Every structure is written in C-alpha cells, then in structure tokens.
Amino acid sequence: MSYSVVEYYGNNSKYQCGYCKQSDSCSSYGMWAHKLSCQDYQELIDRGWRRSGCYCYKPMMDVTCCPSYTIKCDAMNFRLNKSHKKIIKRMHKFLRDGFREPHEQAAQSSNDDSAFHDGNASGHEHTEAPSKQPKALDPDLLNAFTSPSTEKRPSCSESVTSALNVPKPSEALHSSAHSSDSNVSNQPKKAKLRRIERKKEKLQKKGLSGEEIEQVMQSKRSKNQEKSLEDFLSETPQESEKPAHRLQVKQVNASDGANAVTYNLYRLYQQNIHKDPASKMNMDRFKRFLVHSPLKIVTLLTSGEKFQESLHVSYNLYKKYQTAIHNDPPGAIEEYLDFLVKSPLKPSQGFGTFHQQYWLDDRLIAVGVIDVLPNCVSSVYFFYDPEYKFLSLGTYGSLRELAYTRSLYSRYPNITHYYMGFYIHSCPKMRYKSNLQPSYLLCPEAYTWHLLDNTVEAKLDANKYSRLNNDLSAQDTNKPTEDDVNDVLLIFGRSCMTYSQYLTVVGKEIRILFQYACLVGKSCAKKMMLYKV
Structure with missing residues (x-):
C-alpha cells in the first residue's frame, strides 16, 4: 500500500474569514500533506477536512464565525430541476446559432454562481495556509517510507480512460456548455x-x-421523468448541423496544469470575479492553490509536453476569472501552479487530481479542478472567463462533473457521490449547492450524513452550528482512545516508529498527539506517518 506523510500544525485561530470578512473570527486545524494516499484523503474529507494545494485544514466548527459543513450529492440518484434543464438547453442553443439574447445576458450577469465550486475562502486558497511552505523532506527518505509495493499496476490509459468515458489524448468530449439559473x-x-x-x-x-x-x-x-442528465447533455448540436461553436472538454492530470494559458485564465477570473488585486496574482500562488497536490498520479489523458503547450492559456483564463468574478487578481504563474496543479495525492489506479479544460472552439473558457477518490469525485475549484459569465459556467460545470461521477460508477462501483466542498448556511451564494439534490451534510460530531432538507435547514436557521444527528447516543465510531495513540506512526530523524517506540527511545511526550488522532480519526492516525522534527 501507499503511505501518507503529514506534518501537523495544530489549531490556528483569529484570522480573517473569507466569507463574512470579519477579522480575527475564523479558526481551524491544519496540517501539511507531503504525500497523501487517495484512500486516506477520502477518509479525511469524511471527517470534515479539506485541502488547498498541499495544505489540509478542518474548521473548528463550534468556534469559527462561519461553520463549514462538508456537502456531497448522491450522484446516482441526482434529480435535474427545471433550472438545470434550462441551463443545458440554453447552452446548446448558443452552440447551435451563436446568438446571445440581450435579456439572457442581463439576467445572467446579475446571477453569479461562481461560489458553486468555491470550497475555499474568498474563492482562492485557504486564508490561513502558511505563507512559507515547510521544508521539503528528503526525497529518498520519503520514497523509502511511502513507496507502494512494486507490483505492476495498469497504466492510467488502460485502467481509467475507457472506463471513465473520457477522451483519449487525441480526442475531446464534444458537449454542451453553460447557462443560467435565473428567469426560468x-x-x-x-x-x-x-x-x-x-x-x-x-x-x-x-x-x-x-x-x-x-x-x-x-x-x-x-x-x-425518465430523461436523465446524460440525455440532456448528449443533445448538443452535431457536426452535421454546422453549429456556430464547438465545445470540447479535455481532461489532464493536475501536475500538467502549470501552464501559462491556464494561469492567465485563473488570473483573469480572480481579478474580475473575486476582485483580487493584481499584486496578489503570481504563478507561485496559483501552483500552491490549484497545481500542487499531494495526490500524485500517472498522466491520464495528455503528456506533460502537450499540457505545457496550453499552460499560458489556462493561466490567462484563471487570471481573468479571479479578477472579474472574485476581484482577486492572481500573481505570477508559480502561484497558479501551487494552487491548482500541485497535489499531495499519490498514484492509485488512476485516482488523483485532474484538470478538466473547457475549450470553446480554440479558446479556453473554463477549468474545473477535481480529485478522483475511491468513493467520490471531489470538486476543488472551478474558474472561467468572465466574458462568458452569462452562460452560468459554474453551475454547468457542476452538472458535467456530476455526469462524470456517474460515468465512473460502471468501473468503480464505490464512486457514487459528488463532493462540493463546504456548505455555509449563512452564506447566500452557498445556497446554490443545495439545488443539487439529493445532497447530504456531514454531522460535525457523529460524522454521519444527513439529507439537506427543510428539517436540517431549520436547524441551521436556528443555530449556525448544529449537531445534525438527532440521536444523542450516536458517537464517532472512528474516534481513538488514548491507548490507540501508542500506535500512531511517526517519522523521527531517519526512522519510522510507533509513538510507543518513540517514547521508549526519546522519553518525551508529544502532548498534541491525541488531538491530532481525534481529528484525523483512529484509522488514519494508525496509517499516516506523522513527521516529527
């Protein structure tokens, strides 16, 4: 098996909230993932953790100003509503004739669904993430501890491409595009x-x-009623109809997402949508947020050389999106790489971090960053060209990712859910996520899932922090005991040992260790290697 290596930081309080904008009101726990298996990350997000690049954080739900509940949609039982159908049909019309109705543009521009995929504060990397990355571990030491067995695994093209219904390197998924939720x-x-x-x-x-x-x-x-999401998406205009536009979706692994094309798109998005200042936009920041990932994989669809050719296009789109939608212009391309390309997730049968690029004719108009995990597809971020905001690309992208999740089920029957990051009930923009039904919220105490219905909404209306499980006797089944802490794996010096062995050798207690074990759960605490300087 592949092992994970993490560096626990403990709790961090009193920093600015990216949602309500209060200063000194946000609190969370954090750790750095030097390497992270997809199975371990699956278990972590099922305990309320989330990653931003290689930094993993878990909100202190009963303390922080805006409690963030992990939300997932049951992809196999997903129900399209009228708004979703309208969105898909409108894009097909745009692809067919290229005509933009004036009232459509006005309606769409006033209805921003950019928060749909924004699981991170302010639409960019977690505000509490350390500005200075921890010292990189010795690669030889890291590989010695974490390398899986040398048994031959199928290549990504063999094990994933055909099964996931994604295009081959020379192909693309010709499909419809995006539209709006308003004025249905x-x-x-x-x-x-x-x-x-x-x-x-x-x-x-x-x-x-x-x-x-x-x-x-x-x-x-x-x-x-029988018409499915796939049926609607497949009604895109055919080549024989000579459509005005052609939409292609290309999937590449995140490590190949560090190109100027993608970064420029990210910068455009942050500056226009999130209103990020230009001084904050750089490639390093982009890499930390959306490129660097602890979930490493073998290239699924395209070679590194091919992806590099579109790096600047992707980066320019990111810049345009961040500026227009979030008023958060990114910095150099290295920042884009850190944000949306790097990932701590390591190889495991085609699981890991990917970029899904949306090309309208020869123009990159959107990028969706996703983690493919053993039980789900997890949306990391989605950014788009603000010029196409009227198409509601954020909502459309979520529908495409839902369809992608459903396509994985035939090969990986455990992949049944689509994770949308965090749901903050007090944040109006987050309400869009509840439109994907059936959706479930994670109870912050029992770590059980609960349908996001009127009953749960009423609870959150009454109290922003709420135990969602009504059964007070229900407890966290993955909670460690103090004795379990003795089995926590530590990297100390150039050796790997259990905590009980560490106590024998060093004789000094690590007081924060029980807190760490409770937060990551007994299972991960005994599997992941905790780096101890």
Missing part, C-alpha cells in the same frame, strides 16, 4: 392545465376511454 420562464399553471385538457379532448375524439386516456397521459409523464 415557467408558464402559468392555468395554461398548462389548458394544454392537458386539449390533449385529453383529442384522445377522446379518437375513441379512447377515460381509463385509456389516463394510461396514455401517465405514459407520457413517465417518459418525461
């Missing part, structure tokens, strides 16, 4: 009733009995 024109109920009555009258004229008419009407309703 629902006709009055009376008009709908009149249409139903007219249909019934026509059937009566054909000699059908009342029972037969009901059977026909029910059959039509059933057919309408």
Whole structure:
C-alpha cells in the first residue's frame, strides 16, 4: 500500500474569514500533506477536512464565525430541476446559432454562481495556509517510507480512460456548455392545465376511454421523468448541423496544469470575479492553490509536453476569472501552479487530481479542478472567463462533473457521490449547492450524513452550528482512545516508529498527539506517518 506523510500544525485561530470578512473570527486545524494516499484523503474529507494545494485544514466548527459543513450529492440518484434543464438547453442553443439574447445576458450577469465550486475562502486558497511552505523532506527518505509495493499496476490509459468515458489524448468530449439559473420562464399553471385538457379532448375524439386516456397521459409523464442528465447533455448540436461553436472538454492530470494559458485564465477570473488585486496574482500562488497536490498520479489523458503547450492559456483564463468574478487578481504563474496543479495525492489506479479544460472552439473558457477518490469525485475549484459569465459556467460545470461521477460508477462501483466542498448556511451564494439534490451534510460530531432538507435547514436557521444527528447516543465510531495513540506512526530523524517506540527511545511526550488522532480519526492516525522534527 501507499503511505501518507503529514506534518501537523495544530489549531490556528483569529484570522480573517473569507466569507463574512470579519477579522480575527475564523479558526481551524491544519496540517501539511507531503504525500497523501487517495484512500486516506477520502477518509479525511469524511471527517470534515479539506485541502488547498498541499495544505489540509478542518474548521473548528463550534468556534469559527462561519461553520463549514462538508456537502456531497448522491450522484446516482441526482434529480435535474427545471433550472438545470434550462441551463443545458440554453447552452446548446448558443452552440447551435451563436446568438446571445440581450435579456439572457442581463439576467445572467446579475446571477453569479461562481461560489458553486468555491470550497475555499474568498474563492482562492485557504486564508490561513502558511505563507512559507515547510521544508521539503528528503526525497529518498520519503520514497523509502511511502513507496507502494512494486507490483505492476495498469497504466492510467488502460485502467481509467475507457472506463471513465473520457477522451483519449487525441480526442475531446464534444458537449454542451453553460447557462443560467435565473428567469426560468415557467408558464402559468392555468395554461398548462389548458394544454392537458386539449390533449385529453383529442384522445377522446379518437375513441379512447377515460381509463385509456389516463394510461396514455401517465405514459407520457413517465417518459418525461425518465430523461436523465446524460440525455440532456448528449443533445448538443452535431457536426452535421454546422453549429456556430464547438465545445470540447479535455481532461489532464493536475501536475500538467502549470501552464501559462491556464494561469492567465485563473488570473483573469480572480481579478474580475473575486476582485483580487493584481499584486496578489503570481504563478507561485496559483501552483500552491490549484497545481500542487499531494495526490500524485500517472498522466491520464495528455503528456506533460502537450499540457505545457496550453499552460499560458489556462493561466490567462484563471487570471481573468479571479479578477472579474472574485476581484482577486492572481500573481505570477508559480502561484497558479501551487494552487491548482500541485497535489499531495499519490498514484492509485488512476485516482488523483485532474484538470478538466473547457475549450470553446480554440479558446479556453473554463477549468474545473477535481480529485478522483475511491468513493467520490471531489470538486476543488472551478474558474472561467468572465466574458462568458452569462452562460452560468459554474453551475454547468457542476452538472458535467456530476455526469462524470456517474460515468465512473460502471468501473468503480464505490464512486457514487459528488463532493462540493463546504456548505455555509449563512452564506447566500452557498445556497446554490443545495439545488443539487439529493445532497447530504456531514454531522460535525457523529460524522454521519444527513439529507439537506427543510428539517436540517431549520436547524441551521436556528443555530449556525448544529449537531445534525438527532440521536444523542450516536458517537464517532472512528474516534481513538488514548491507548490507540501508542500506535500512531511517526517519522523521527531517519526512522519510522510507533509513538510507543518513540517514547521508549526519546522519553518525551508529544502532548498534541491525541488531538491530532481525534481529528484525523483512529484509522488514519494508525496509517499516516506523522513527521516529527
């Protein structure tokens, strides 16, 4: 098996919240992942952890100003609503004729769904992440401790590409694009009733009995209900129709996402959407946030050389998005690499961190950063060209990622959920996430999942921090005892040992160790290697 190596920082309090903007009001626990197996990260996010680049953090839910609940959607039972259908159909229309309705642009520009994928504060990297990265561990030492067995694993192209229904390096997924949630024109109920009555009258004229008419009407309703997310997405205009535009989605691994094309898009997005100042935009920051990842994988779709060719395009789109949507212009391209390319997740049968690039004709207009884990697809971030904000790219991207999650199920039946980061009930923009149903929130005490329905919303309306599990006897089943701490793995000097062995050798207690074990859970505490200087 592949081992993880983490460096625990403990708790960090009194820093500015990226959501409510209060100063000295945010608190969380943090650790640096030098290397992280996909299975361990799956277990961590199921305990309320989240990563920003290689930095992992867990909000102090009962203390922090804006409690952040882990949210996931049951992808296999996902139900499209009218707004979602409108979004997909509108993009197909745009691809078909290229025409932008003036009222559409006005409506879309006033309805920002950029928060849909923003699991991190202020739409960028976690505000509490250390500005100075920890000293890199000796690569030889790291590999000696963490390398999996040398048994032959199938290449990514063999084990993932065909099974995940993703394009080969020379191909792309031709699909529809994005649209808006607002101004969905629902006709009055009376008009709908009149249409139903007219249909019934026509059937009566054909000699059908009342029972037969009901059977026909029910059959039509059933057919309408059976139309799936994939059915809607597949209705993109075909080449034979000579559409005005062609949308392609290309997937590449995150380590190949450090190119100027992607960084420039990120910078554009941060400056325009999140209103980030230009002084904060650089490639280093981008790398820390969306490129560097502890989840390392073998290239899935394209070679490093191919991805490098589009680096500047991706970076320019990121810059444009951050500026227009978040008013948060990124810095140099290295920052983009740290943010959206680097990942601590290590190889495991095609799991890991990927970039999904959305190309409209020959122009990169959006990038979705995702982690593919043993039980889910986890959305890390999504940024887009603000010029196409009217297409509601954030919402459309989430629908595409949901469809991608469903496509993985045939090969990996444990992958059934789509994780959307954090849900903050007091943040209006976060309400978009509850539109993906059925969705579930993680109880911060029992670590059980609870349907995000009116009952849970009422709880959060009454108290921003709430134990979601009504059964007060329900406890954290993965909580360690003090005796379990003796089995925690430590890296000390150039040796790996259990905590009990460490006490024998060094004779000095590590007081923070029980806190660490409780936060990561008994299972991870006994598997992950804790780096001790």
